[in-house]
Amino acid sequence: MFSVSSERNKYRLGLGIYTAGTAGDSLSYHRNMAFSTKDRDNDNANSFNCAASYKSAWWYNNCLRANLNGYYYHGSQVKSGYRGINWGKWKGAYYSAKRAEMKIRPPLKCLNVHFNNYYSGPANKDIKVHLLKIENQLADLEKKIDALTENKTTPPAMKNCAELYKSGERITGVYTIDPDGLGAFDVFCDQKSVGGGWTVFQKRLDGSVDFNNRGWADFRRGFGNLNGEFWLGLD
Numbered sequence: 001m002f003s004v005s006s007e008r009n010k011y012r013l014g015l016g017i018y019t020a021g022t023a024g025d026s027l028s029y030h031r032n033m034a035f036s037t038k039d040r041d042n043d044n045a046n047s048f049n050c051a052a053s054y055k056s057a058w059w060y061n062n063c064l065r066a067n068l069n070g071y072y073y074h075g076s077q078v079k080s081g082y083r084g085i086n087w088g089k090w091k092g093a094y095y096s097a098k099r100a101e102m103k104i105r106p107p108l109k110c111l112n113v114h115f116n117n118y119y120s121g122p123a124n125k126d127i128k129v130h131l132l133k134i135e136n137q138l139a140d141l142e143k144k145i146d147a148l149t150e151n152k153t154t155p156p157a158m159k160n161c162a163e164l165y166k167s168g169e170r171i172t173g174v175y176t177i178d179p180d181g182l183g184a185f186d187v188f189c190d191q192k193s194v195g196g197g198w199t200v201f202q203k204r205l206d207g208s209v210d211f212n213n214r215g216w217a218d219f220r221r222g223f224g225n226l227n228g229e230f231w232l233g234l235d
Contacts, residue, residue, distance in 0.1 A: 024089025072207030
């Protein structure tokens with residue numbers, strides 16, 4: 001599980017339990033930490049601002065074990081520890097990665113499954129109730145299809161890349177989503193990695209976008225190019 005709270009709560013980082021992966025767990029050290037920038041010091045270091053010292057915004061503790069917003073070094077080795085795009089458990093504090101992505105996907109849920117006249121679901125549910133529910137859902141869908149046909153309106157944007165994937169959009173690239181009904185915006189969807197449906201909210205690949213001379217407002221609203229390097233935004 002990976003989550004970021006609201007600005008009121010300083011975009012605090014929520015993490016579940018690390019379960020698998022070859023890069024190791026460098027993020028748990030930052031669990032429950034608020035986001036810090038050069039102009040908004042929310043870390044646990046008493047005598048200095050970690051974001052100002054390491055020249056990048058992140059969920060600093062005192063200070064870090066990972067930083068994917070670090071300075072982009074074109075060489076892999078850095079002279080000072082944790083100064084580049086770093087994931088300490090992977091190749092140590094002095095290695096700066098050439099590529100990095102942060103992406104999220106809603107947890108997959110499968111409560112009831114219907115296929116080829118078979119039903120799989122909770123044992124204490126009556127099958128007739130589920131069949132009636134399906135019939136009602138189909139009737140609602142028919143009404144919505146009729147309304148779309150009559151009005152010739154553009155269908156609403158999906159909530160996230162996972163919904164786009166389920167709807168048949170299997171090509172990685174830029175799509176429009178509307179997570180909360182408050183307005184649609186463009187995102188980059190990874191529809192290939194580990195089952196697809198990933199909304200990418202950070203990408204580093206060539207150092208073309210400045211991640212290091214930016215403040216709180218920049219990281220709140222986002223910056224960069226969705227077809228290149230970018231930070232989607234915390235809001």
